Amino acid sequence: MRITVLLFDGFTMLDAVGGYAVLGWLPDAEVEFVAETKTVIADDLRSGGMAAWRDYSEVEKTDILYVPGGPGGRPQLTNEATLAFIRRLHETSTWTFGVCNGVEILAAAGILKGRTVTTNYYARESVASFGANVVPARYHRDGKIVTTAGVSAGIDGALFLARLIAGEEIAKTIQLGIEYYPHPPFSYASPDDVPESIHNTIRAAEETGLLEQMETTQPCFPQPSL
Secondary structure (H helix, E strand, C coil), X not given: CEEEEECCCCXXXXXXXXXXXXXXXXXXXXXXXXXXXXXXXXXXXXXXXXECCEEHHHCCCCCEEEECCCCCHHHHCCCHHHHHHHHHHHHHCCEEEECCCHHHHHHHCCCCCXXXXXXXXXXXXXXXXXXXXXCXXXXXXXXXXXXXXXXXXXXXXXXXXHHHHHCHHHHHHHHHHCCCCCCCCXXXXXXXXXXXXXXXXXXXXXXXCHHHHHHHCCCCCCCCEC
């Protein structure tokens, strides 16, 4: 079973590796990290990255198309190379999995029109503008499309997908293997429960140009060709 994880400059590391840490343990799983260019792809913090061993031209089809999010997802909304790659793989995939504002990229590719999905709380309006019905859920399934809310929700959604693919016993075994039994020190059940003052902090960061700041901060590791 091939799992294709899409990478792009400025992705959020946990978006990609959270679900990978789950789905990669499925029986017969073969994971590949793919980007427009084969190289080390820098994450949004600019201090980490992941190697894309294949580029778009080298992947013809997959069983699970996995699209993470991150601040760098914004330019991908108009990157026709990425959108065409998503459309092509989604056409024959068994499952398409979107995490955080990676769901926004799926929507921009035109594959979520008329579908019911979830996404990061700040991307809800944008995803809806592409014709999707957005629900404030931790994860959601509509046919072969499984989407999740922000960042850490990718782990929950991946466990849900693992159960669909391999059964509850294996999914529970993977959950034990990664010891995923979250108990955070704060009692908020969802982003909608968080005080407005904290939301304002996030909005202020976006308004001051998180993406622009990311683009002007060079990764602290070399970018070799693979």
